[in-house]
Amino acid sequence: MDVARIDALRARPVAPGSHIIDGAPRPASDGAVMDVVSPIDGQVLTTVPRGTADDAAAAVAAARAAFHDGRWSDLPPAARKAVLLRWADLIEANALELAVLGVRDNGTEIAMAMKAEPMSAAAAIRFYAEAIDKLYGEIAPTGPGNLGLVHREPVGVVGAIVPWNFPLMIGAWKLGPALAAGNTVVLKPAETASLTLLRIAELALEAGMPPGVLNVVTGEGAVVGAAIAESMDVDVLVFTGSGATGRRLLEASARSNLKRVYLELGGKSPNVVFADAPDLDEAAKVSAYGIFRNSGQVCVAGSRLLVERSIHDAFVEKLAAVARQMKVGDPLDPATGAGAVNSERQLAQNLQFVEEARAAGRRIALGGGRILEETGGYYMAPTIVAGVAPDDRLAREEVFGPVLAVIPFDTEEEATALANATDYGLAAAVWTADLSRAHRMVRRIKAGIVHVNTYGGSDLTVPLGGVKQSGNGHDKSLHAFDKYLDLKTAWFKL
Ligand code: ADP
Numbered sequence: 001m002d003v004a005r006i007d008a009l010r011a012r013p014v015a016p017g018s019h020i021i022d023g024a025p026r027p028a029s030d031g032a033v034m035d036v037v038s039p040i041d042g043q044v045l046t047t048v049p050r051g052t053a054d055d056a057a058a059a060v061a062a063a064r065a066a067f068h069d070g071r072w073s074d075l076p077p078a079a080r081k082a083v084l085l086r087w088a089d090l091i092e093a094n095a096l097e098l099a100v101l102g103v104r105d106n107g108t109e110i111a112m113a114m115k116a117e118p119m120s121a122a123a124a125i126r127f128y129a130e131a132i133d134k135l136y137g138e139i140a141p142t143g144p145g146n147l148g149l150v151h152r153e154p155v156g157v158v159g160a161i162v163p164w165n166f167p168l169m170i171g172a173w174k175l176g177p178a179l180a181a182g183n184t185v186v187l188k189p190a191e192t193a194s195l196t197l198l199r200i201a202e203l204a205l206e207a208g209m210p211p212g213v214l215n216v217v218t219g220e221g222a223v224v225g226a227a228i229a230e231s232m233d234v235d236v237l238v239f240t241g242s243g244a245t246g247r248r249l250l251e252a253s254a255r256s257n258l259k260r261v262y263l264e265l266g267g268k269s270p271n272v273v274f275a276d277a278p279d280l281d282e283a284a285k286v287s288a289y290g291i292f293r294n295s296g297q298v299c300v301a302g303s304r305l306l307v308e309r310s311i312h313d314a315f316v317e318k319l320a321a322v323a324r325q326m327k328v329g330d331p332l333d334p335a336t337g338a339g340a341v342n343s344e345r346q347l348a349q350n351l352q353f354v355e356e357a358r359a360a361g362r363r364i365a366l367g368g369g370r371i372l373e374e375t376g377g378y379y380m381a382p383t384i385v386a387g388v389a390p391d392d393r394l395a396r397e398e399v400f401g402p403v404l405a406v407i408p409f410d411t412e413e414e415a416t417a418l419a420n421a422t423d424y425g426l427a428a429a430v431w432t433a434d435l436s437r438a439h440r441m442v443r444r445i446k447a448g449i450v451h452v453n454t455y456g457g458s459d460l461t462v463p464l465g466g467v468k469q470s471g472n473g474h475d476k477s478l479h480a481f482d483k484y485l486d487l488k489t490a491w492f493k494l
Pocket of ligand 1: 161162163164188189190191219220221222223224225226229240241242243244245246248
């Protein structure tokens with residue numbers, strides 16, 4: 001990575017942001033702004049509009065008008081594809097700028113941010129762009145007197161509310177299929193990660209996306225997000241974030257127009273290591289990365305380590321050794337393995353979990369506290385808590401920080417029961433050389449993805465979605481289109 005260029009970019013002042021509504025930059029209706037605080041040093045980076053309910057309504061109206069007149073939805077799929085491919089190219093051409101801007105905003109280490117943010121956003125937009133002129137409708141197998149056609153039509157106006165951990169990647173997982181399918185979108189970034197999404201909305205216009213097709217409104221979840229959720233004119237609401245907000249969105253849908261709501265709500269994902277894992281050093285390394293990269297702020301993070309008792313102490317020590325080697329600190333240093341925690345509030349929440357565990361007598365095997373406080377930034381040491389009881393809050397609730405809860409087990413049966421002893425069901429992993437056991441565990445663990453002899457890998461070709469209280473609906477893969485396309489039957493009497 002070009003360190004000199006990164007240093008030049010990090011020193012660049014960041015102009016105050018604006019909403020993008022109907023293809024133009026707009027301030028909040030009352031002119032209010034909110035500070036963007038960089039988690040790198042706790043300093044104010046710039047401001048973005050503190051959006052109002054009126055701003056959200058203006059964006060929804062722009063999206064509705066754009067959908068209604070067909071400026072996007074009536075384009076031949078290949079024409080939408082051409083715009084989206086140009087957009088992906090522009091995102092890629094500006095990848096380092098976007099990555100550095102995003103890191104200054106949200107604190108993710110640059111090595112990960114570069115790959116996971118602009119590069120994977122561009123890849124996701126391309127994937128759906130490439131797919132859209134290859135999706136066919138259906139002819140139903142009716143009798144000779146009838147013809148049944150099944151059309152797939154864009155649903156209309158999509159509201160997308162996204163989080164701060166990977167704003168571009170998660171944003172693109174939603175924008176890619178929603179826009180390729182011909183919908184228009186109102187996007188609401190998280191309070192602490194708006195800047196890159198505003199920037200890619202500008203790039204979309206540059207790529208030739210008509211005004212009003214992609215609108216971005218910044219501001220508080222409880223104001224802008226709630227207004228989108230309550231809108232009578234949003235047809236589909238897609239969301240990644242906390243369970244508490246997810247519940248509010250379902251209520252808002254019920255109170256308003258019964259818009260479809262698709263939720264991705266995080267997890268408390270079990271990473272199950274058997275003594276017969278093919279390579280325990282590899283398992284320790286990948287498991288450490290699986291919880292500590294991006295300071296644990298990853299929805300699929302392997303935050304519950306279940307280890308067979310016979311290898312428990314040795315494995316925890318191996319994992320701790322990997323974590324000790326990980327450089328924690330300045331997220332704009334390409335050698336950094338874990339950057340800053342996104343906000344002061346998140347850091348306080350992480351530390352609270354550790355304090356509770358300490359008070360309950362659990363063993364802090366590594367880390368446990370804030371570090372680098374002198375920088376003014378929000379950094380936390382990779383933390384391993386051993387001897388966690390299955391009923392502890394740390395074993396059940398998502399921390400969304402670099403805190404690993406370790407629980408020993410004796411049998412496969414017990415490991416399965418512990419793995420499933422959670423309200424969540426997003427991700428999991430099983431490390432074993434026993435193929436039959438691996439398949440049994442894949443079947444028995446309730447989760448949207450079960451990794452075998454790895455943690456955290458996947459690509460765009462496979463769906464990501466949760467079961468139980470991790471949510472519904474899937475991002476990624478062709479299945480993601482289902483959220484953004486209605487089925488319509490045409491029935492002919494011949
Ligand atoms: P976290 O606690 O990790 O920040 P949230 O669920 O609060 O998770 O945030 C995820 C996204 O949801 C953000 O864009 C945030 O602004 C938005 N949000 C928060 N509260 C609400 C709400 N009441 N209604 C709609 N959106 C909300």
